[in-house]
Amino acid sequence: MSLLQSLKNAVRQRSIHVCYVDTGSCNGCDIEVLACLSPRYDLEQYGIYVHNNPREADILLVIGGVTVQWQDKLRLVWDKIPEPKAAISIGNCPISGCVFSRPETLTRAPAKSYIPIAAEVPGCPPRPTEIINAILSVAPTVFRDWELKR
Amino acid sequence: MKKTVDVSIPLGPVHPIFKEPCRVKCETFGERVLSAEVELGYMKKGIERIMVGRPWQEVMFLAERVCGICSVIHNFVFIETMEKISDISVPPRAGYLRVLANELDRIQSHLIANFSYCYTIEHETLGMYLLNIRERAMDLLELLTGARVTCAYIVPGGVRFDPDGEDLEKIMTEIDKLETETRRYMHIFESGPLIGLRSRGIGVITSEQVKLIHAVGPTARASGVSEDMRSGHPVYKELGFSPVVRSEGDNFARVMIRFQEVLQSIEMIRHIVKTLPSGLIRGGGTVGRGHTTYSGEAPRGELKYRIKSDTHGRIQEISIQTPSIMNIEACARYMIPGVTSIADVTSTYISSDPCIACTER
Numbered sequence: 001m002s003l004l005q006s007l008k009n010a011v012r013q014r015s016i017h018v019c020y021v022d023t024g025s026c027n028g029c030d031i032e033v034l035a036c037l038s039p040r041y042d043l044e045q046y047g048i049y050v051h052n053n054p055r056e057a058d059i060l061l062v063i064g065g066v067t068v069q070w071q072d073k074l075r076l077v078w079d080k081i082p083e084p085k086a087a088i089s090i091g092n093c094p095i096s097g098c099v100f101s102r103p104e105t106l107t108r109a110p111a112k113s114y115i116p117i118a119a120e121v122p123g124c125p126p127r128p129t130e131i132i133n134a135i136l137s138v139a140p141t142v143f144r145d146w147e148l149k150r
Numbered sequence: 151m152k153k154t155v156d157v158s159i160p161l162g163p164v165h166p167i168f169k170e171p172c173r174v175k176c177e178t179f180g181e182r183v184l185s186a187e188v189e190l191g192y193m194k195k196g197i198e199r200i201m202v203g204r205p206w207q208e209v210m211f212l213a214e215r216v217c218g219i220c221s222v223i224h225n226f227v228f229i230e231t232m233e234k235i236s237d238i239s240v241p242p243r244a245g246y247l248r249v250l251a252n253e254l255d256r257i258q259s260h261l262i263a264n265f266s267y268c269y270t271i272e273h274e275t276l277g278m279y280l281l282n283i284r285e286r287a288m289d290l291l292e293l294l295t296g297a298r299v300t301c302a303y304i305v306p307g308g309v310r311f312d313p314d315g316e317d318l319e320k321i322m323t324e325i326d327k328l329e330t331e332t333r334r335y336m337h338i339f340e341s342g343p344l345i346g347l348r349s350r351g352i353g354v355i356t357s358e359q360v361k362l363i364h365a366v367g368p369t370a371r372a373s374g375v376s377e378d379m380r381s382g383h384p385v386y387k388e389l390g391f392s393p394v395v396r397s398e399g400d401n402f403a404r405v406m407i408r409f410q411e412v413l414q415s416i417e418m419i420r421h422i423v424k425t426l427p428s429g430l431i432r433g434g435g436t437v438g439r440g441h442t443t444y445s446g447e448a449p450r451g452e453l454k455y456r457i458k459s460d461t462h463g464r465i466q467e468i469s470i471q472t473p474s475i476m477n478i479e480a481c482a483r484y485m486i487p488g489v490t491s492i493a494d495v496t497s498t499y500i501s502s503d504p505c506i507a508c509t510e511r
Contacts, residue, residue, distance in 0.1 A: 038281035
């Protein structure tokens, strides 16, 4: 492995920019993602920055059970993120639709039918520690030797 | 004809400031905003459609998931509506515990709203302080109900868990710490000169305009309209509740009123823990047939449920009126037009504490 590659690996693991997109959740997972920012959990000590801007992001947190309005737009947000990138779904909704998974619903779960999802964090809602844990465990495996894998 | 509108600037749906997708379209002349329009529809999940025809045991969990930030009040109002339909009485201890959970939820909701505002005006330090003390309220909520968000604590005829003496003691000590810190951060907000420049006199809505557009909750109370559904609730009456009202009607007043309500809730929680009656927490009863309307005060304003149920407690018709829709309209119609820069649009919008998830359901 070249020196440049090892440098890239080291840097990418310590600087992860996160964007979250709410595709029709109940807000419960949103506030748990926000709680990660608080000094108690302190997301930034791991080098994770929540920018909420797709063009700067490395990791996309997908929240919510993908409503009809979001069916085409989720892909557009995902395409705006520069490579290397990964998507993590937060909560039960992007996995199965959770309580909204009923015949009359206007949500169209799962999220992985629209964009590739690297990890899923189940829970209604998951705890902030679980969200941080997911980001920290997924990011290195996705970003490590990304150029070589390609 | 002279063209008065320079540019039409859309903010959103994915925007660094917004927690939830929503588009604010502003027509501007230079930096001054002439008119604004809020475009919704990105979050429609059809909860009311799902609820129809299902038993109350299932709808209870769906009602909580109308809004994750203020989940306790949705649970509270839905269950009290079902109790009103079926004439179920609540033991006094359970009534007090419900209010305790509700006020803890209100504290955390107001703190996250003020965090969002501080974050929007780029005062990140104060925002982080507020987010940190919010964790104390979340801990207490978890201690009482067993979950941080969507706790399903309230059931017809009572509540699910009974806190013991040790839990109540812990609530008292944590509440004391929470009060000291809230007072400190409230003072920082009140006396910060730059915060004042970004907040005072911006996004003003008068009490006449509030009455015209039917704004509710802290948005209405910040403009001098004393309107709080808690005043009519029997347990709150016992606690001697009276709404907090301010008269300025600007962004500053809306944030300050939330700080004052946090302190009021802390005082109420203290009163509840001191005078908590002993006895059962569940009285029992059967949910039956009926048709009624009931409202309660969510952190953002009046929340109203209209329910028709059948003999087995299945929901036949339901409609939910959530507070944010009126506040968002008030924001687009009266607060945002006239602000002097685009930066004030987001802060004014956030100051009315919009919750898109419960607006669209």
